[in-house]
Amino acid sequence: MRRIATAVTAAALAMLPAVALAEGDHVTRAFAQDLPNVPGKTMTAVVVDYAPGGASKSHRHAKSGFIFAYVLQGAIRSQVEGGPEKVYKAGEFWTEGPGAHHVVSADASTTEPARLLAVIVADPGDTLTSFDK
Secondary structure (H helix, E strand, O other): OHHHHHHHHHHHHHOOOOEEEEOOEEEEEEEEEEOOOOOOOEEEEEEEEEOOOOEOOOEEEOOOOEEEEEEEEOEEEEEEOOOOOEEEEOOOEEEEOOOOEEEEEEEOOOOOOEEEEEEEEEOOOOOOEEEOO
16 A cells, blocks of 8 residues: 555655755755644645755755655665764665754765755745755
């Protein structure tokens, strides 16, 4: 059942326009919705597609934001400042606390693409991701 849900989600999200934010990645916002049972919070979902060997610049997330990241395809190398670098494969996930500094986010393969779904709960209007200079 999880494979079917993942395939349907990935197929639907593939139809949305993508924006390149760093070399080798494209980010597509799937939705943003105020949470009626959590006043003052919005849930936003984005899909990050990495070309083989692609990576995002290091970045920080909103101080009000909590992130749930789920690998839809391939494998992703990820490291939040202060923690170990780890490779997550399709079907695996990690979380990031408010204000996390994401120092590594990249496709773990130089030959296969990778895709992840990030769900962010944060204050409405907050800048969800700020790339390091």
